[in-house]
Amino acid sequence: MKKLSSIFLCVVMMLSFFGCGKDNTDSSTNSTSQNTNQSTETEIYFLNFKPEVSSVYEEIAAKYKEETGVTVKVVTAASDTYEQTLTSEVAKKDAPTIFQINGPIGYRKWANYCLDLSDTNLYSFLSDKSLAITQGNGVYGIPYVVEAYGIIYNDDIMDRYFELDDRQKKVNSVDEITNFENLRTVVEDMTKHKNTLEIDGVFASTSFSSGNSWRWNTHLANVPLYYEFKEAEGFDDPTLAGLGADEITFKYAENFKNIFDLYVNNSGTEKGLLGSKSIGDSMSEFALGKVAMVQNGTWAYKEIAGVEGNKVEEDDIGFLPIYTGVKGEEKQGLCIGTENYLAVNSKVSKGKQQASIDFLEWLFSSREGKKYVTEKLEFISPFNTFEDDELPEDPLSKETIRWMNRDGITSVPWIFTSFPSEVFKEELSSALLEYVQGQTDWTSVRKRTVDSWKNEK
Amino acid sequence: MHNNLKKQFPIFVLPTLAAFLIAFAIPFFMGIYLSLTEFTTITDASFVGVQNYMKAFSDNSFLSALWFTVRFTVVSVITVNIIAFTLAMILTKGLRGTNFFRTVFFMPNLIGGIVLGYIWQIIINGILQYAGVTITFDPKYGFLGLVVLTNWQLIGYMMIIYIAGIQNIPGDLIDASRVDGAGFFDTLKNVIIPMVMPSVTICLFLTLTNSFKLFDANLALTDGAPAGKTTMLALDIYKTFYGRIGYQGVGQAKAVVFFLIAALISLVQLGITRRKEVDV
Incomplete structure (x- = not known):
């Protein structure tokens, strides 16, 4: 009996060693392939704030990969833990390239990490430029949804x-x-x-x-x-x-x-x-x-x-x-208003920054991207790339638009x-x-x- | 043979040493350094000196959390150890089903603090519902809830340690005391307790540090409500770190102070109880 159990334990131990070994080789092959593969230079890491639409972002990422070959990694912070997640993720080597700040106060905290977006198309898409978070001539946060x-x-x-x-x-x-x-x-x-x-x-x-x-x-x-x-x-x-x-x-x-x-x-x-x-x-x-x-x-x-x-x-x-x-x-x-502002991480490589901006511009201006925004994410978008009929169909968004357009209502x-x-x-x-x-x-x-x-x- | 072992020594030590450095020593010294800086993420920090410590001590929430933690620790160390020791005494009497009960009492220790916190929150809210209130109604409910939870979690573990200690007492010592006419309480006081002092040392140490550092259960059970009156030190540090912009350094400073207090208390306790241990 004793012998049997010791043999069993040995097997378990060996298996677990094997397990580790396998993992290691796996990850090492992964990282080598990443190094040789050009596209990792432009891999996008999007740290999502809204848990209720995390699966939609996964879909969008898959679609974008299919269209352009660029990988978008989407990570969603659990409800009410965005600051914690962002703080630890940003300190990593593979930091988020796109993250979210919650307004001027959030910008104060993350100012060192926000890239100036004033020269991007994304900023030019904004119908009301005053909505963006700016400092001096720089634009550091761009709202992507209007909520009510x-x-x-x-x-x-x-x-x-x-x-x-x-x-x-x-x-x-x-x-x-x-x-x-x-x-x-x-x-x-x-x-x-x-x-x-x-x-x-x-x-x-x-x-x-x-x-x-x-x-x-x-x-x-x-x-x-x-x-x-x-x-x-x-x-x-x-x-x-x-x-x-x-x-x-x-x-x-x-x-x-x-x-x-x-x-x-x-x-x-x-x-x-x-x-x-x-x-x-x-x-x-x-x-x-x-x-x-x-x-x-x-x-x-x-x-x-x-x-x-x-x-x-x-x-x-x-x-x-x-x-x-x-x-x-x-x-x-x-x-x-909004408390959802997109920011691009100023501390990642130039290639990744550009890829991130490209991705956001694709999402908010291409036909495919806009479809996701209005139909799946159901965002009322603050961008002028959206036509008047490209609005979400859910009752609350419709009510919001009705209230926004009522005369004499502020x-x-x-x-x-x-x-x-x-x-x-x-x-x-x-x-x-x-x-x-x-x-x-x-x-x-x-x-x-x-x-x-x-x-x- | 001996020489050989010396040569291989680094191979055997290296993994542990590396783990120790990576998981303990480096973060520890980095933490001390960060407590003297202002930072957003740990990779960019600017030196500000002891300013963070001054802010930490001028913060009321820190002192009130410290006081709450001290009260909680005192109460739970006493209750956990008394109940655990009593259970250990009962379960070494050779009653039927001893093994079953040992397992049952030990099991809560295997459940994580967050899960326990939510489970007890449901239980306590379920009871308080009859009074039309919840656990966050009054800080004393939160306090009692935490004590009950900690007892539930730690008693089984401490009990196992006490059982091991009691079983190690040579039977002839007990027999000899019986022959000398000692009653149950005399035996307990003069034979059993002195003989299990090593277990007492370790149990006190474990309950003391566990209660003092309690975080997960606190977060899940009350999250400091109402008005931060049930916030313990670890939770207060966490909230300082994430709740205010520019206060990461202050949170870190609090953490260093927290470490010093915890280390001091544990060392004093170890010193005192060690002295009481007897050699046979």
Whole structure:
């Protein structure tokens, strides 16, 4: 018996040695073939930020290889870990050639790694040049998608509500929801009728589990701070005002409270349990028709459609702006902007830089590439290479375009790209969570936000 | 023969030495160097001196994480060792199913901390749900959750070490104490514990360092919530490193301080318990 087992162990050991040996030879042949092969000089490494479309990028890479023979390696960072992944990948010998920065603050961190793209066609494709991240005469980050967020609603439930006889009579259709007062009237009345409407609550869970609070500490906070920065004097636009602000007063904190209270008080989830909810939970509540509204953006359609047992029809998905009770908000539109800027690594070889630029230009201007962008990635693109009819077909993108083209409506830009740091956002979400759980009051939320902005600047 | 061995010595040492250099020595010294610089990635750094250390100590989150870690370590070292020792005593009595229970108690140790963290988060949230709250509601839930988790994970391992120690006690020593009329507690106090002191040394060392350096379970269970009040040192370092722009060096400085504290505590503990070990 003993003999047998020792023979067995020997075999296992030998096998494992073999295994290692084989791997080694494999990788060494690989690297030699790489050295002899010209195309490795131009191999592209794209570090993707959006996990929801990682498989599409794989397809694009395969297609590009087929057309041009150039290899594109696509690596996708797990949700919420892009900075970590980028930091470790960039330090490697085989560093990403194309990566993404999240705006002016992200550029500050990665400035040494961003190649000046001002002479590229890619930059010339941009319809609105002011969207790019620039410094001096250099262009370092180019946005590749325009996104929007607001309150997504389920029109089917809204219709059923407006058909009720005993509903309030002040606001009579979704189109009449043009300010916070009307939104509150409808939402609070819907909560009263939630049993008739067969919903758990009007709003989906205000998710606060770790990594899942960006809808509040970033997106929702964008609205009141936008109004504050808009009033700042001496700046061309609110984002610059945000970048220039060493301190904030959080003047519109009460407006933040308005909408935030409305979310949590009219939700199907108990306040104490919000700390364990994820965005996935909220989106599936919405997709299963358990709630009528959820705050999220254009990217969320894939998530809604992907939920098993999804009960929301494509045509029933609509978008409302986030109203907070600011004066004149009838003219406010969706929050439209981007935090997705492409940058080319300035520390890789010239050949790789050029190959990366070629790839991006192919993706955003060739017929094949554009097809992927609109149909598979479903991006509303900021480039003038796209014709008017080359737009994504998903309901949220269509709604976004509808809102963008409405007369007299001004979109809210994404000024949160000027928020000083992740720590600031985390502080805001902890304050919000404690407020929801009744452990602190709104005055302290406001104070902590103001203090942490000051500290993080 | 002896000469031969000397000649071959480098061949046998080389793999380990190389692994040690690559995986430990080089990163360690690079880390110390980086703590004195400002850097985005480890390949480009500019020297700034002790500025990072000053920032690290003026950061409230670091000190509060240190205090939380100390409290957590004290509690879990005591509970893990007492429970593990008790289990070891029971499972060396020759009861039926001893082997089965040893395996069962040891198994949690084989599961990774991240998985454990999420599993316990579900369990604890499932219980707290009846009170309408979650683990991130109050830092004391997070604290208790971490203690329970660490106990669950480490007890089995420590138990095995204690069992080995107890089984090594010569039977005649115990018999002799019985003949001399010692009761259970006398035997425990005067024979068993002094005889297993080497196991105590190693178990204390392992629990102390494991609890002090705990990261994965902390990240998965609470991620520092609420408001960073359940952040332990390792997690605080991680968050400093990635959460703020230009703070990578500060995170690194915190890591060096963290190493010094951990090394100091472990050395002191080893010194004290070693002195208590007896020779037979």
